[in-house]
Amino acid sequence: MILLNGVRKAFGDKQVLRCVDLHVAKGTSMVIIGGSGTGKSVLLRCILGLVEPDAGTIAVDGHDIHEGDRDAFLARFGMLFQGAALFDSLSVWQNVAFRLLRGSLRRPKAEAREIAIEKLRRVGLTPDVADAFPAELSGGMQKRVGLARAIAADPEIIFFDEPTTGLDPIMAGVINDLIREIVTEMGATAITITHDMSSVRAIADTVAMLHEGSVKWTGPVARMDAAPDPYLQQFIHGRATGPIAAVR
Amino acid sequence: MSPTLPLALLGRAVLTALASAGRVAIFAGQALAHIVKPPLYPREIALALLHVGWLSLPVVGLTAIFTGAALALQIYSGGARFSAEAVVPQIVAIGMVRELGPVLVGLMIAARVTSSIAAEIATMKVTEQIDALTTLSTNPMTYLVAPRLLAALITVPLLVACGDVIGIMGGYLVATKSLGFNPAAYLVNTISFLEPLDILSSLAKGCAFGGIAALMGCYFGMNSGRGAQGVGRATKGSVEAAAVLILAANFVLTGLFFSL
Numbered sequence: 077m078i079l080l081n082g083v084r085k086a087f088g089d090k091q092v093l094r095c096v097d098l099h100v101a102k103g104t105s106m107v108i109i110g111g112s113g114t115g116k117s118v119l120l121r122c123i124l125g126l127v128e129p130d131a132g133t134i135a136v137d138g139h140d141i142h143e144g145d146r147d148a149f150l151a152r153f154g155m156l157f158q159g160a161a162l163f164d165s166l167s168v169w170q171n172v173a174f175r176l177l178r179g180s181l182r183r184p185k186a187e188a189r190e191i192a193i194e195k196l197r198r199v200g201l202t203p204d205v206a207d208a209f210p211a212e213l214s215g216g217m218q219k220r221v222g223l224a225r226a227i228a229a230d231p232e233i234i235f236f237d238e239p240t241t242g243l244d245p246i247m248a249g250v251i252n253d254l255i256r257e258i259v260t261e262m263g264a265t266a267i268t269i270t271h272d273m274s275s276v277r278a279i280a281d282t283v284a285m286l287h288e289g290s291v292k293w294t295g296p297v298a299r300m301d302a303a304p305d306p307y308l309q310q311f312i313h314g315r316a317t318g319p320i321a322a323v324r
Numbered sequence: 325m326s327p328t329l330p331l332a333l334l335g336r337a338v339l340t341a342l343a344s345a346g347r348v349a350i351f352a353g354q355a356l357a358h359i360v361k362p363p364l365y366p367r368e369i370a371l372a373l374l375h376v377g378w379l380s381l382p383v384v385g386l387t388a389i390f391t392g393a394a395l396a397l398q399i400y401s402g403g404a405r406f407s408a409e410a411v412v413p414q415i416v417a418i419g420m421v422r423e424l425g426p427v428l429v430g431l432m433i434a435a436r437v438t439s440s441i442a443a444e445i446a447t448m449k450v451t452e453q454i455d456a457l458t459t460l461s462t463n464p465m466t467y468l469v470a471p472r473l474l475a476a477l478i479t480v481p482l483l484v485a486c487g488d489v490i491g492i493m494g495g496y497l498v499a500t501k502s503l504g505f506n507p508a509a510y511l512v513n514t515i516s517f518l519e520p521l522d523i524l525s526s527l528a529k530g531c532a533f534g535g536i537a538a539l540m541g542c543y544f545g546m547n548s549g550r551g552a553q554g555v556g557r558a559t560k561g562s563v564e565a566a567a568v569l570i571l572a573a574n575f576v577l578t579g580l581f582f583s584l
Contacts, residue, residue: 121455124458124459126455126458126459146461147461150458150459150460150461151461154459155456157452157455157456158452159451159452161451161452161455161456162453162456163448163453163456163457165371174460174462175460175461178363178365178462179363179461180461181461
């Protein structure tokens with residue numbers, strides 16, 4: 077379970093998060109929606125400890141994220157970055173097995189490679205891409221490699237930052253299905269950031285709408301369409317008019 | 325305009341400079357600590373040794389040989405004004421070993437290695453690869469900074485030693501092929517004139533300049549701004565800072581070795 081309580085973060089004069097309260101139940105998939113610049117990525121970074129909040133508390137399974145061993149904490153997470161963030165100097169399989177080749181989860185090289193190839197297969201990539209370098213792959217393939225890396229060590233919690241941005245609708249559908257399958261199969265807790273409403277419907281158990289740094293609406297995806305919140309309705313129907321200013 | 329505005333601007337500039345110096349000093353301390361702090365990444369260290377050391381050898385060699393050759397010509401021409409042409413081997417040796425070898429190698433490393441480190445790390449930052457490293461339980465200071473700094477501290481003194489020898493050989497070639505010096509006498513004069521402290525100062529400068537070059541590349545890379553402009557600024561800033569700091573450190577170290 078991930079619990080955020082009164083989380084605030086500002087960069088200079090710009091208040092990005094204003095008192096965010098959020099609860100993600102264990103084994104569920106939450107999708108965070110909201111316009112660009114509303115603090116969605118900053119929120120994920122705060123949970124991972126990449127960004128230090130100015131105020132508020134963040135707890136995972138009842139433990140404050142600053143307590144305990146940092147490596148052990150991070151070993152529970154997998155993250156798919158928006159641009160995949162693959163390491164250019166490493167081959168595909170070394171990217172996927174990065175965590176398995178070093179640190180507390182280190183395994184023999186042959187075993188790590190085997191796991192990497194298995195994870196690549198899981199995301200629909202054939203073993204022949206294992207020795208290629210990220211620059212040799214298409215955007216969709218890079219995203220899938222990033223996904224394979226995120227799940228390589230079977231994490232308990234997985235974050236997906238705009239997993240379908242920049243992909244064609246078919247590839248976006250493939251990634252959405254993969255995320256849903258992986259989350260269900262692994263029983264992992266997932267938080268996904270997206271603007272893509274088809275992704276929301278495919279991935280989410282629960283939805284949270286972030287606007288101007290605070291949660292405007294949260295609830296099960298099944299209740300999203302009927303929810304009376306004007307911010308949510310404007311966003312999910314993509315209307316230019318409403319309480320959310322088109323020019324921000 | 326307020327009469328105190330120039331003073332306020334000066335004060336702000338001084339405070340900014342001091343804050344930057346403080347941040348660089350903290351970064352340098354952390355980077356040095358990570359060199360000896362496990363885990364070590366042998367593959368990264370080996371790659372850094374290759375890129376910083378071995379692949380810099382051609383540019384260092386070419387710079388040194390032409391500088392040594394030009395130095396021999398200048399000393400011969402200048403010495404001729406007061407009948408002191410014979411000092412060419414000694415002055416080339418001392419000039420290359422004490423001063424030109426370390427400084428030119430340092431500046432070449434700043435141009436070649438600092439820029440490359442800054443651009444690489446800044447690009448990694450812009451494309452979220454550094455955040456990805458952190459989420460994969462890998463400290464970027466240990467994985468990216470420490471191997472590059474260690475490689476520079478080891479290889480730049482070796483490059484300086486190579487540069488010194490190649491520079492002296494440049495002077496030797498010009499002196500013996502076109503200025504009429506006896507080859508054996510030239511070498512004897514060179515070797516007998518150099519003292520252990522000259523060589524030690526050359527290597528110590530190499531170590532310091534290597535450290536500065538790698539640290540500036542890493543610091544500017546890790547603190548780069550967003551986008552292509554951020555990478556460009558980081559690269560430019562790193563080379564400027566490394567070059568100026570190398571020249572300043574050269575002055576300080578030369579003073580220090582003269583006082584010994």
